[in-house]
Amino acid sequence: MKYHRIPNETVRRLPIYLRGLVVLSQQGVNNVSSSKLADFVNINAGQIRKDFSFVGDFGTRGVGYDIDWLTKQIKKILRLDAEHRAAVIGVGNLGTAVMAYPGFRTYGFEIAAAFDSDPAKVGKKVKNVTVEDVSKLNSLAKRGVDMAIIAVPAEAAQNVADALVQAGIKGILNFSPKRITVPKNVKVITIDIATDLARLPYYIPSS
Amino acid sequence: MKYHRIPNETVRRLPIYLRGLVVLSQQGVNNVSSSKLADFVNINAGQIRKDFSFVGDFGTRGVGYDIDWLTKQIKKILRLDAEHRAAVIGVGNLGTAVMAYPGFRTYGFEIAAAFDSDPAKVGKKVKNVTVEDVSKLNSLAKRGVDMAIIAVPAEAAQNVADALVQAGIKGILNFSPKRITVPKNVKVITIDIATDLARLPYYIPSS
DNA sequence: CTATGTGAATTTATTCACAGCA
DNA sequence: TGCTGTGAATAAATTCACATAG
Numbered sequence: 350m351k352y353h354r355i356p357n358e359t360v361r362r363l364p365i366y367l368r369g370l371v372v373l374s375q376q377g378v379n380n381v382s383s384s385k386l387a388d389f390v391n392i393n394a395g396q397i398r399k400d401f402s403f404v405g406d407f408g409t410r411g412v413g414y415d416i417d418w419l420t421k422q423i424k425k426i427l428r429l430d431a432e433h434r435a436a437v438i439g440v441g442n443l444g445t446a447v448m449a450y451p452g453f454r455t456y457g458f459e460i461a462a463a464f465d466s467d468p469a470k471v472g473k474k475v476k477n478v479t480v481e482d483v484s485k486l487n488s489l490a491k492r493g494v495d496m497a498i499i500a501v502p503a504e505a506a507q508n509v510a511d512a513l514v515q516a517g518i519k520g521i522l523n524f525s526p527k528r529i530t531v532p533k534n535v536k537v538i539t540i541d542i543a544t545d546l547a548r549l550p551y552y553i554p555s556s
Numbered sequence: 557m558k559y560h561r562i563p564n565e566t567v568r569r570l571p572i573y574l575r576g577l578v579v580l581s582q583q584g585v586n587n588v589s590s591s592k593l594a595d596f597v598n599i600n601a602g603q604i605r606k607d608f609s610f611v612g613d614f615g616t617r618g619v620g621y622d623i624d625w626l627t628k629q630i631k632k633i634l635r636l637d638a639e640h641r642a643a644v645i646g647v648g649n650l651g652t653a654v655m656a657y658p659g660f661r662t663y664g665f666e667i668a669a670a671f672d673s674d675p676a677k678v679g680k681k682v683k684n685v686t687v688e689d690v691s692k693l694n695s696l697a698k699r700g701v702d703m704a705i706i707a708v709p710a711e712a713a714q715n716v717a718d719a720l721v722q723a724g725i726k727g728i729l730n731f732s733p734k735r736i737t738v739p740k741n742v743k744v745i746t747i748d749i750a751t752d753l754a755r756l757p758y759y760i761p762s763s
Numbered sequence: 764c765t766a767t768g769t770g771a772a773t774t775t776a777t778t779c780a781c782a783g784c785a
Numbered sequence: 786t787g788c789t790g791t792g793a794a795t796a797a798a799t800t801c802a803c804a805t806a807g
Contacts, residue, residue, distance in 0.1 A: 364754035428757035442653030452750035520756040536759035543659035547571035549727040550635040552743035617806045
C-alpha cells in the first residue's frame, strides 16, 4: 500500500461499510468480497476497493476480506477503537430521539450526559441519564466527554456551541440550521433536516 | 445565461441560500451581494455566483441581487413555489420532533398526515394531526400528499417504503440507516445520523 | 467603480480495466 | 481462476481571475 490522503468522501463512506460489516458478522458471515459488500451497502464494488486502497491493504486476492480484521481496521482509522462519550444538549423531542437512538452502539458511542435549559426537565431522567442544567456544561472534558450533539432551537445554538468549545469539546454534531462558528480545531458536522427535505421536490417528476 | 445542467451540489446548496434570503428579508433587507450572502451562509461568494449562473441571471452588476426576486426564482427551480404536503411515518420521538420542526415552513411544507403501527398512538393528536394506522397509507396521493418522511425502526423501513411507493409517493426522506429499495422514479434522500456522528472522531485531533 | 457572470485552470472524486497475487 | 489493488481515464465540483454590464 502506498501513502494516500484519505478523501473526505471516503471518510463519509467508511462508517457505512462498518455498519454493513457488523450486520454481516452478526449473521455469522466472516468473509466478504467487495461485490458482496457492494450489494449490501449499495455502493459499487470498485468504489469500495478504491476506498480501502486509500487506507490499507485489507483483503486477500481471490478470497476477499476477513470481516473481523477489516472491522477492526476501519474502526482504528475512524478512531472508533476507543469508546467515545457524547453529550446531548437540548432534551426536546429531537434530543430525546437521539438519546434513544439504537444506531450509536454499533460505533461504540455512549450518550453520557444530557443538558437542557428548562428547569422542568433538569433533574429528570431520560434514557437513564439525568438531565443537567446547561450552565453545567463546563466539566464535560473532565468527565471524558469529547463530543456533543446540539439539539436546541436555532436561536440558542451559537451560545451552546460557545459553551461547548469552552468546555473543551472537540467534535459537534449540529442539528440546528443555524451556521455556528467555532475555532478551527473543533469539527462541526451539521445535519440540516429542512434543507434535505427542501431539495426533494426538485427530484420529483412534475405530475 | 447559457444552458447548464444543474450540479447536484448546487441543488444541495440552493435551499441554504433560500433560507438565508428569507432571514435577510425578515430583517428588512431587500438587496444583497454575493459576498454579503456568503458571510451569512458561510459559502464563498464565487461559489454562490457560480451556483446561480447554472440556473439563471438573477443579479444586477454593480448592485447585487433583489432578495424577493431571487427568492422567488430559487423556489421555482426547487419546485417550492407550490405548497407541498408531507406525511410522517412513525410517531416516536424522532417522528414527533419532525412534526414539531419549525424549519419546514420556510420551504412551504405542511405535515399533513402521520402514521404509526402502535394502536396506542392511532387516533391521538400530535401537533394538530391525528395519527392514523399504517395500513391506511394508500389514500395519500388522493389527499395531495406527495412526500413522506420515514421515522420508523430500521426493520420496518423497507415495508413502509413499499407501501409508500404503492400509495403513489414520489419523494422520501429516510431517517432509517437501512438502505431502502424503491423504483427509480422515486427519489430517496437518507439522513443517517449514526454515520454522521461516527466520522466525527476522525476529525478530532488525538488528545 | 462595483459586483455579476463565466470561461479556464485546478482540484477532487469516480469509473474503468487489468496486472498481479493467493 | 477469482478477487484485490491501483494506475490511467473520465467526470464532477471548486476556485480563480477578469471582462463586462449597470
